Amino acid sequence: MVPVAFIDRARKGLGSPGVAALNTGSRRMMSHRLTAVEEFPSMDSMRDRAREIRLYSLAHLDELLARFTDEVEAQGGHVFFAADGEEAIGYIRRLAERENVGRIVKSKSMVTEEIHLNDALEAGEFEVVETDLGEFIIQLSGDTPSHIIAPVMHKTRQDVGRLFADKLDVEYTDDPQELNGIARSHLRQIFLDADMGISGCNVAIAESGTVSLVTNEGNGRLTTTAPRVHVAIMGMERIVPTLGDAAVILEVLARSATGQKLSVYTSLITGPRRPEEPDGPDEFHVVILDNGRSRVLGGDTAEILACIRCGACLNVCPVYREAGGHAYGFTYSGPIGAVLVPSLLGLEDWHDLPYASSLCGACLDACPVRIDLPELLLRLRRDAVAQGYPPPGLERVIGWYAGLATRPALWRTALRAAGLGSKVLGRKGWISSLPGKGAAWTDHRDLPRPATRPFHARWKERNGGT
Amino acid sequence: MVKVQLFVTCLVDSFFPEVGEAVVDVLERHGCTVEFPFDQTCCGQPAFNVGYHDQAREMAQHTIEVLDATEGTIVVPSGSCADMMINHTPELFDGNDELRGAAERVSARVKEFSSFLVDELGITDAGAVCAGRTATYHPSCHGFRNLGIRVQPETLLDHVSGLERVDLPDAETCCGFGGLFSVELPEVSASIMSTKLTNVEATGANLLVGVDVSCLMHLAGGLRRRGSTIEVKHIAEVLNGEPAS
Numbered sequence: 001m002v003p004v005a006f007i008d009r010a011r012k013g014l015g016s017p018g019v020a021a022l023n024t025g026s027r028r029m030m031s032h033r034l035t036a037v038e039e040f041p042s043m044d045s046m047r048d049r050a051r052e053i054r055l056y057s058l059a060h061l062d063e064l065l066a067r068f069t070d071e072v073e074a075q076g077g078h079v080f081f082a083a084d085g086e087e088a089i090g091y092i093r094r095l096a097e098r099e100n101v102g103r104i105v106k107s108k109s110m111v112t113e114e115i116h117l118n119d120a121l122e123a124g125e126f127e128v129v130e131t132d133l134g135e136f137i138i139q140l141s142g143d144t145p146s147h148i149i150a151p152v153m154h155k156t157r158q159d160v161g162r163l164f165a166d167k168l169d170v171e172y173t174d175d176p177q178e179l180n181g182i183a184r185s186h187l188r189q190i191f192l193d194a195d196m197g198i199s200g201c202n203v204a205i206a207e208s209g210t211v212s213l214v215t216n217e218g219n220g221r222l223t224t225t226a227p228r229v230h231v232a233i234m235g236m237e238r239i240v241p242t243l244g245d246a247a248v249i250l251e252v253l254a255r256s257a258t259g260q261k262l263s264v265y266t267s268l269i270t271g272p273r274r275p276e277e278p279d280g281p282d283e284f285h286v287v288i289l290d291n292g293r294s295r296v297l298g299g300d301t302a303e304i305l306a307c308i309r310c311g312a313c314l315n316v317c318p319v320y321r322e323a324g325g326h327a328y329g330f331t332y333s334g335p336i337g338a339v340l341v342p343s344l345l346g347l348e349d350w351h352d353l354p355y356a357s358s359l360c361g362a363c364l365d366a367c368p369v370r371i372d373l374p375e376l377l378l379r380l381r382r383d384a385v386a387q388g389y390p391p392p393g394l395e396r397v398i399g400w401y402a403g404l405a406t407r408p409a410l411w412r413t414a415l416r417a418a419g420l421g422s423k424v425l426g427r428k429g430w431i432s433s434l435p436g437k438g439a440a441w442t443d444h445r446d447l448p449r450p451a452t453r454p455f456h457a458r459w460k461e462r463n464g465g466t
Numbered sequence: 467m468v469k470v471q472l473f474v475t476c477l478v479d480s481f482f483p484e485v486g487e488a489v490v491d492v493l494e495r496h497g498c499t500v501e502f503p504f505d506q507t508c509c510g511q512p513a514f515n516v517g518y519h520d521q522a523r524e525m526a527q528h529t530i531e532v533l534d535a536t537e538g539t540i541v542v543p544s545g546s547c548a549d550m551m552i553n554h555t556p557e558l559f560d561g562n563d564e565l566r567g568a569a570e571r572v573s574a575r576v577k578e579f580s581s582f583l584v585d586e587l588g589i590t591d592a593g594a595v596c597a598g599r600t601a602t603y604h605p606s607c608h609g610f611r612n613l614g615i616r617v618q619p620e621t622l623l624d625h626v627s628g629l630e631r632v633d634l635p636d637a638e639t640c641c642g643f644g645g646l647f648s649v650e651l652p653e654v655s656a657s658i659m660s661t662k663l664t665n666v667e668a669t670g671a672n673l674l675v676g677v678d679v680s681c682l683m684h685l686a687g688g689l690r691r692r693g694s695t696i697e698v699k700h701i702a703e704v705l706n707g708e709p710a711s
């Protein structure tokens with residue numbers, strides 16, 4: 001059993017102001033996406049193309065990563081393959097020590113959240129500052145992201161206003177423009193003093209050894225150009241063959257994530273600063289993180305690695321919208337989290353996540369690379385049962401039900417018995433209170449009484465028996 | 467005469483037999499000879515969806531054996547069970563050619579009720595009357611997304627004489643039922659349901675219609691708990707209303 005299950009975390013979120021804010025925010029993002037898709041008649045074929053590119057890349061990962069590495073090294077950059085978070089952190093720490101780094105700035109990167117990089121670096125006495133507005137707010141409030149694109153979806157602007165007044169010694173305001181301005185001026189000097197910038201990578205391009213990064217605030221390019229050392233960290237699946245392929249991915253990404261044609265800033269970073277260039281880092285390092293990915297690649301949820309982290313599946317997911325991102329207990333939430341987290345980290349600790357879905361399929365409709373998330377959830381549920389982590393309290397009921405459903409005469413008798421027996425439970429054909437597991441239904445809704453004459457019996461009467 | 471087999475589903479069998487009777491009435495009225503393979507029980511979806519493939523396979527095998535011995539389209543008054551039989555049952559028998567073959571034969575014959583009427587019988591006006599009612603339609607997810615049952619139910623409802631149909635806001639969002647999800651994550655299920663019911667109430671309709679009794683059972687139970695007077699019906703019951711023959 002997981003120590004704190006999805007349902008316990010969800011209960012904290014249900015009906016809270018934070019989750020209400022997240023619900024509104026994700027619906028807004030969803031409608032932006034729908035508008036962007038409507039305005040772009042070839043979106044469907046673009047999605048097919050994006051899917052093809054991603055699946056091709058997964059199938060040729062070794063060769064693409066090798067090419068990428070050669071190209072980065074040819075430009076004077078360095079590539080490090082990290083088997084897990086610990087190795088990635090170790091590499092970055094050693095690098096920071098060697099380079100006498102004091103202050104580190106970061107742009108938004110979910111993969112660094114995945115390995116809890118900040119905590120580790122801060123424990124090593126480096127000062128780490130998040131420069132994406134959302135991540136900055138998360139860091140300032142000691143919180144964790146609730147959405148992979150909009151990490152502070154669960155906070156209202158009043159929450160942010162109070163936080164800034166409290167921590168940054170400014171007047172309270174809840175005007176978004178002013179809040180933005182406060183963060184900007186606070187961060188500006190920090191950028192100039194930073195020795196190392198750590199970024200994520202939206203898409204890596206094998207043919208040129210390029211790391212591409214999209215942001216809407218411009219903090220990404222400051223992070224990657226102002227400090228002396230730039231470290232880009234990426235999941236090992238985040239690669240495509242060519243610049244043209246990357247363009248397709250970035251276009252469907254922007255439309256699916258925020259409804260934009262393209263993000264405001266797209267940076268293509270190829271190697272450290274060249275002698276003739278005015279700015280850019282002296283050192284350029286790429287950390288390529290496995291952390292369970294090669295295992296996933298060989299398993300039957302491998303398709304999840306085609307994800308381009310657009311967040312569209314979160315925005316349309318009714319479970320995510322009502323329970324909130326924190327209910328998933330990890331960096332990746334919503335349908336992508338429910339599949340990716342147990343795939344990467346194992347079902348032993350995360351077997352509740354595949355059940356955090358009604359299997360409605362809205363995520364598959366929304367996914368720009370058409371990942372069959374409901375199918376992957378079903379496979380993980382099958383594996384959870386097979387590995388001995390079934391949802392609590394079902395084993396006996398299911399076995400007993402299957403026993404009836406494979407014995408037709410017994411089935412018919414049982415249905416009649418249920419109809420007759422349940423007469424004591426409810427008046428006027430409805431039951432409003434059941435004991436035990438049944439309360440999970442009747443705590444929230446009435447239950448019709450099973451029919452005294454089931455369909456089988458009625459058919460028999462209707463046709464004089466067949 | 468078109469011969470059809472009725473697979474009534476476990477929920478209709480046990481909780482809503484009147485829906486099964488309405489299905490038979492409507493089909494017969496439109497020229498079908500309806501047979502009901504008497505040994506049928508449950509397609510196995512409840513077990514399959516929570517990961518119990520062994521038990522799902524036993525139930526699915528029973529279902530296949532019962533249905534493979536019959537002929538004609540298998541009409542199912544549920545998008546969700548039809549989806550199970552069409553899209554999942556065959557894969558349960560991977561590695562067993564004989565059963566996989568039977569599952570595929572059965573799966574190819576399965577059709578959800580409303581889409582059978584429209585797509586195969588070519589009916590848009592079922593000749594039903596439902597005077598003075600305002601209805602809204604909730605598309606259940608599996609039929610809607612996995613089987614493409616998008617326009618058929620609304621087309622049929624639009625031709626019911628005397629019935630006014632109003633669009634349900636945010637219709638495509640799940641109602642929160644999700645099978646055992648409704649009791650495994652009851653608070654989350656109820657919270658999603660509540661959003662759906664608020665949308666249903668906002669339409670001003672006095673009748674909520676669907677093609678899946680499972681979601682309808684959950685929504686009707688929720689409406690009743692709210693003290694609402696909105697009635698909930700399966701589409702077959704509406705199409706069987708006071709036939710204008």
Ligand code: SF4
Nearest residue numbers: 307308310311313367
């Ligand atoms: S699974 Fe699809 S929809 Fe979800 S974040 Fe990834 S790419 Fe976007």
